[in-house]
Amino acid sequence: MVMGSSTIEKTMLTSFLLQGFWDRWIANDIPRETVIELRHRINRLEDWIRILQKHADVYENRAVHVLNQHSVGEAVNFYRLAAMHYNLIQWVFPETGNEKREWYQRCKDMHEQADQLVEDEIMNIIIQVEGNECYGRIRVSDRPKGCVIIINPIDSSKEEVVKYEDFFAGMGFATVSFDGPGQGETYTFSHQRATRQSWDLFVNEVIEFTALQFPMLQLYLFGTCLGGAWSIQGSSHPKICRTVSVSPVIDGDTRVPEYFEERLLNIIEDSKSGLLLRMESLDYVSPILLVHGKKDTIIQHDNIYDLYTKLPIEKRLIQYVDEGHGCNYRINEILKAAGHWYLRQSNPLSL
Known part of the structure; x- marks a missing residue:
């Protein structure tokens, strides 16, 4: 029996019943045609x-083909797409093990092929x-x-959000992204589970x-969902200049x-200790741009508004009336707004 088979069955059933299950994957470039095939x-x-x-x-075959025709940009995109499909395979396994590690490694291999074609310097570090x-x-x-430090949702990985890295690089920022305890490669290969400590x-x-x-650069945080909560938590660090938090998961009614x-x-060692944002710890934070989808069914609207009210200094709230948790289909707008926020610009968005 596959480890976590009951959870896998519930995951696949949810993917069949709820279109919203796929929002994060479509937003991260899994084609709708693939989603339709999976659902049916x-x-x-x-x-x-x-x-x-x-x-x-x-x-992967398309990447090799267009690379032979010297179309490097297309090859990068195709390798990234192959990687995202492998990422979705490894993700479905809730427990680490040989099969999850095998598919994760294939995801990493595809990203490595793409990384070698990118002009920017890309390094894997520990x-x-x-x-x-x-x-x-x-x-x-x-x-x-x-430099933008990207903090991902707890059940995500740095490979899932390479498009964020690409976007920020296109705006002229360096990026740093790690898999924390219970996340991605750190969980899959080091077996490290998460605790609040x-x-x-x-x-x-x-x-x-x-x-x-990067001693000469200003540092910024960007986080979504549980990563959004920890980006606010981390914004109290004196070396963080500005922060963007999308759909932060708050201690309370979720x-x-x-x-x-x-x-x-x-992936969480002690689920009772929780990893959610505790609003009593907001005595000092860097200027924060908070992003919320009004169709969010995970975070209560009142909690977001309470959080915004409690943020002590310069702040801004962007709300999307047609978005749910993670504001997946507005992510390009959000990344653009984040870049302007970090550079202390105030270009308004059409919401």
Whole structure:
């Protein structure tokens, strides 16, 4: 029996019943045609793997083909697409093990192929947190304007949001992104589960590490969902200049699907300790841009407004009436707004 098979079955059932399940993956470039095929043809784990691997193979072959025709930009995009399909395969496994590690490595291999074609310098690095290895990526564009530290949702990985890295690099920022305890490569290969203490140490260590890497640059935080909560938590660090938090998960009345609760049991050491934002710890934070979708069914609107009211200094709230948790379909607008926020510009968005 596959480890976590009950959770996998609930995950696939949810993916069949709820279109909203797919929002994050569509926003991160899984094509709608692939989603339609998955929703209509999966009856078991083997179907999930077969369909995604088939599409990954197609994109890898396309990458090789266009690269032979010297179309480097297209090749990068196709390798990234292949990687995202492998990422979705490894993600469905809630527990680490040989199969999850195998698919994760394929995801990393595709990104490595793409990274070698990018002009920016991209490095894979490791930091130590409580004696455990946490895996990360650094990307440095030519003469960067500042450095954005990207903090991801707890069940996500740095590979899932490489498009954020691409966007910020296009705006002239260096980026740093790590998988924390319970996340991505750190969980899959180091078996490190999350606790509030380990995440406190992790966020602080990432900021200190980045400050040493880029002593002449201003440092910014960008986070979504639980990563959005920890970006606010980390914004109290004196070396952080500005922060953007999208759909931060706040300590209080949150509602998550059953399959997701079960996934969290695998990656959080003590679920009762929680990893959510505690609003009593907001005595000092850097200027924060807060982003909220009014159709969010996980975070209560009142909690977001209470959070915004409690933020003590310069702040801004962007709300999307047609977006849910994570504001997935407005992410390009949000990344653009984040870049302006970091540079202390105030270009208004059409909401």
